[in-house]
Amino acid sequence: MNRKKFQQGMRDGIPICLGYFAVSFTFGMMAVGGGLSIWQAVLISLTNLTSAGQFAGLNLIFTGAPYYEMALTQLVINLRYCLMSFSLSQKVDQKANPLHRFFMAHGVTDEIFGISSAVHGDLSPWYMYGAMSVAIPGWTGGTLLGAISGNLMPDFIASALGIAIYGMFLAIVIPASKSSRTILAVVVGAMVLSGLFSVVPGLKQISSGFVIIIVTVLVAAIAAWLRPIQEVQNFEQ
Numbered sequence: 001m002n003r004k005k006f007q008q009g010m011r012d013g014i015p016i017c018l019g020y021f022a023v024s025f026t027f028g029m030m031a032v033g034g035g036l037s038i039w040q041a042v043l044i045s046l047t048n049l050t051s052a053g054q055f056a057g058l059n060l061i062f063t064g065a066p067y068y069e070m071a072l073t074q075l076v077i078n079l080r081y082c083l084m085s086f087s088l089s090q091k092v093d094q095k096a097n098p099l100h101r102f103f104m105a106h107g108v109t110d111e112i113f114g115i116s117s118a119v120h121g122d123l124s125p126w127y128m129y130g131a132m133s134v135a136i137p138g139w140t141g142g143t144l145l146g147a148i149s150g151n152l153m154p155d156f157i158a159s160a161l162g163i164a165i166y167g168m169f170l171a172i173v174i175p176a177s178k179s180s181r182t183i184l185a186v187v188v189g190a191m192v193l194s195g196l197f198s199v200v201p202g203l204k205q206i207s208s209g210f211v212i213i214i215v216t217v218l219v220a221a222i223a224a225w226l227r228p229i230q231e232v233q234n235f236e237q
Helices: 005-031 038-048 050-064 069-091 098-108 110-117 124-152 153-160 166-177 181-199 209-224
Strands: none
Touching: 005 038, 005 050, 005 110, 005 124, 005 166, 038 050, 038 124, 050 069, 069 110, 069 209, 098 124, 110 124, 166 181, 181 209
C-alpha cells in the first residue's frame, strides 16, 4: 500500500464527499417517499454511484418500467463512464494488476475522474482508493440520512428539499450554457423536445425512460453533426 498516495486521494476527495452528501440526501428522501425501504435506498447508492442514473432509475422503479427499459436508460445516461475509464486507463500505473483496475473502475464518477485525470504522472490505484474511501461513504451516508430524515420531517419541508436535485442540475448547466452557445443550444433543444413528449398526444404515451433515451441520443447526434468538436493535433518540431 502506498500510504502517501492514499492520503493525497483522501484529501482531494473531501470536497467531493461534501458535495455528494448534499445531493444524495435528496435521493434518500425521494426513494423512501416513493415507497422504497431505507436499506433499499442505501444499497442503490452503495452499488451505483451515479446521481443522474439513480434519479432516472428511481422514476422508472416507481412507474413499474420493465427491466429492459431500465437497462437501456442506464446505458445511455452512464455511457460517459466508459469513456472516462478508457481515458484513465492510459494514465494508470503499468504495474497495476487487473484486480486493481477492476476496483478502480467501480469508483469512476465525474468528480473522481476530474481529480484523477489532473494527477501528474502515472495514476496510482491507491490515489483513487483514497478518494473513493471518502467519496463513497459521503454518497451512501447522505442517502441514509436523507432516507431516515424523510420519515421524520414535516411534509412541507421534505417537499421543499426534494427540489434540491434540480438546483444541482441547474448549477451545472447554466454556467456551461453561458460560456458556450453550442451547449446552450443543446440544453434548449433538449428542453423543447422533452416538452413535446409531454404535450403531443401520440408522444405522451411513450414512457419516461424511453423519453430520456430518445431525447439524449437525438439531441447529442444533432449537436455532433452540426457542431463537431475539432481535434487539435500538436506536432513536435
